[in-house]
Amino acid sequence: xxxxxxxxxLVIIGxxxxxxxxIGLARLPDFYTRLHGPTKATTLGAGALIIASITHFTVSxxxxxxxxxxxxxxxxxxxxxxxxxxxxxxxxxDVHSVTGGSSTAGGHRRPDHQPGADEPARVDLEPSxxxxxxxxPQVPR
Amino acid sequence: xxxxxxxxxxxxxxLAMALNVYRLVAGPDAIDRVVALDTLYINAIxxxxxxxxxxxxxxxxxxxxxxxxxxxxxxxxxxxxLRRGSIIE
Numbered sequence: 001x002x003x004x005x006x007x008x009x010l011v012i013i014g015x016x017x018x019x020x021x022x023i024g025l026a027r028l029p030d031f032y033t034r035l036h037g038p039t040k041a042t043t044l045g046a047g048a049l050i051i052a053s054i055t056h057f058t059v060s061x062x063x064x065x066x067x068x069x070x071x072x073x074x075x076x077x078x079x080x081x082x083x084x085x086x087x088x089x090x091x092x093x094d095v096h097s098v099t100g101g102s103s104t105a106g107g108h109r110r111p112d113h114q115p116g117a118d119e120p121a122r123v124d125l126e127p128s129x130x131x132x133x134x135x136x137p138q139v140p141r
Numbered sequence: 142x143x144x145x146x147x148x149x150x151x152x153x154x155x156l157a158m159a160l161n162v163y164r165l166v167a168g169p170d171a172i173d174r175v176v177a178l179d180t181l182y183i184n185a186i187x188x189x190x191x192x193x194x195x196x197x198x199x200x201x202x203x204x205x206x207x208x209x210x211x212x213x214x215x216x217x218x219x220x221x222x223l224r225r226g227s228i229i230e
């Protein structure tokens with residue numbers, strides 16, 4: 001009975017987090033915000049669901065089912081790595097961002113970027129780079 | 142309790158996969174589609190685990206493990222291709 005409630009609660013938590021992550025992927029306004037949904041909420045939801053499954057089958061079979069433990073370990077190791085690689089690729093491709101043009105503070109700024117054209121005024125915390133030199137961290141092509 | 146929760150979970154994850162397919166079709170940039178595919182394979186793993194719980198069988202977990210490994214390799218290859226134009230230098 002206690003086990004039933006535990007497994008059911010974990011299944012509901014995992015399913016709701018998975019759904020929230022996918023809603024975030026579908027609804028958020030630009031790529032860098034969209035990356036948050038799958039990489040955090042969906043990974044947490046998958047982890048909770050697989051832990052529920054591990055608990056259920058460990059009790060019903062009497063032994064730990066190794067592939068499930070491997071799945072959850074593998075997911076938790078690979079989700080940040082793939083998110084990092086995808087975010088770097090997006091930086092190099094210079095995809096659209098809601099903050100306009102530059103996607104990171106002090107990052108590579110487009111040469112033709114006119115601040116204030118289509119974005120709300122925001123305070124630049126860093127001093128603007130001297131003109132003429134393309135300063136900032138060099139993103140390898 | 143568990144049966145109702147598992148059916149609820151299957152409905153939720155099916156809805157999540159439909160939303161991922163929407164982003165896969167609509168994504169304005171190629172990198173959006175890569176992220177949508179990444180989420181879609183994680184949701185496929187979750188769906189396999191839920192179906193395994195529903196049918197009370199263990200046969201789906203090897204398939205889920207294979208999807209996890211191949212999906213990660215595919216995401217890394219797609220991201221490297223979009224970043225550099227080649228996968229292996």
